[in-house]
Amino acid sequence: MHFLPNLSDRPTFFDMFYRLLILFRGGLVLLIGALPVAGQTASPPRPEEVLLQEDFENPAEQLFAQRAIQHERIDYAPSGGVDGSAGIRVKYEGFDRGSQRVVVRYPLSSPVETATLSFDVLFEQDFQWVRGGKLHGLGPARPITGGKPRVPDGWSARATFKDDGHIATYLYDQNTTKKYGVGATSDAPVFSRDQWHHVTLQVQLNTPSKADGFSRVFVDGALAVHTKGVAFRGTSGPDTAITQILFSTFHGGSSPRYTPIDEHGKPTTVHARFDNFKVTAGLVGPPVLKFHRRVGKTAQ
Numbered sequence: 001m002h003f004l005p006n007l008s009d010r011p012t013f014f015d016m017f018y019r020l021l022i023l024f025r026g027g028l029v030l031l032i033g034a035l036p037v038a039g040q041t042a043s044p045p046r047p048e049e050v051l052l053q054e055d056f057e058n059p060a061e062q063l064f065a066q067r068a069i070q071h072e073r074i075d076y077a078p079s080g081g082v083d084g085s086a087g088i089r090v091k092y093e094g095f096d097r098g099s100q101r102v103v104v105r106y107p108l109s110s111p112v113e114t115a116t117l118s119f120d121v122l123f124e125q126d127f128q129w130v131r132g133g134k135l136h137g138l139g140p141a142r143p144i145t146g147g148k149p150r151v152p153d154g155w156s157a158r159a160t161f162k163d164d165g166h167i168a169t170y171l172y173d174q175n176t177t178k179k180y181g182v183g184a185t186s187d188a189p190v191f192s193r194d195q196w197h198h199v200t201l202q203v204q205l206n207t208p209s210k211a212d213g214f215s216r217v218f219v220d221g222a223l224a225v226h227t228k229g230v231a232f233r234g235t236s237g238p239d240t241a242i243t244q245i246l247f248s249t250f251h252g253g254s255s256p257r258y259t260p261i262d263e264h265g266k267p268t269t270v271h272a273r274f275d276n277f278k279v280t281a282g283l284v285g286p287p288v289l290k291f292h293r294r295v296g297k298t299a300q
């Protein structure tokens with residue numbers, strides 16, 4: 001106790017108080033030293049496993065960008081992405097079944113049971129949502145889309161844009177009484193024209209014998225739709241896992257009611273731009289507790 005002041009052999013009340021104060025301070029230092037640093041946990045979280053990432057800045061070196069730009073209705077936009085970076089521009093050419101299909105499928109780097117797709121989208125000033133259309137998603141080796149018959153090892157999970165800038169989940173599940181996909185629509189519009197929006201689609205596959213899968217869609221960090229109790233697949237096996245990004249965007253629907261039209265009522269072409277596609281293993285994204293106004297209800 002050499003650091004103590006030279007106290008008398010018969011301590012006064014002040015001496016006792018001073019000794020206690022020094023001991024207490026020493027104990028406090030030891031206690032603080034034993035505490036973890038703020039924000040640190042006993043086992044640090046695993047780093048994100050990125051299954052696909054594309055910012056379009058070096059298209060010659062990025063295979064997904066190359067594949068996308070080869071599509072006749074996708075143009076490379078050197079300064080058309082987020083913050084003047086490079087992106088892509090999609091032409092939605094109206095015809096009697098909505099707009100011409102723009103579909104690019106690309107494999108993920110490994111199969112997973114749970115994944116998160118995110119991307120940025122800007123609907124240009126000319127864009128018309130009409131009655132709705134597709135807005136990308138995830139699928140297995142053989143995705144079911146376009147009203148094709150359901151099979152046990154086939155499914156798909158996509159977002160769709162809806163009238164007035166709403167968003168919806170659009171899921172081909174195991175419900176054999178349905179011809180088309182099922183899902184839910186946000187209660188309020190989430191998109192505005194000429195403004196970048198960040199879309200996040202989470203997919204959790206079901207246990208093959210149970211309807212315990214789900215899909216959530218977030219827009220600009222807020223939960224817009226949460227569809228629970230989904231039987232995406234009716235069997236197990238590697239072919240049922242999430243293995244592909246389904247770049248898929250067009251109006252429709254299969255009737256002129258989905259078609260973007262000009263002032264004369266004739267089919268016209270409208271545009272949207274995309275940037276920063278990323279697919280990550282697991283549920284990545286904003287916390288679920290942050291709601292986008294009200295969460296859409298399942299409408300099956």
Ligand SMILES: [Ca+2]
Pocket residue numbers: 055056057081082085086087275276
């Ligand atoms: Ca970019």
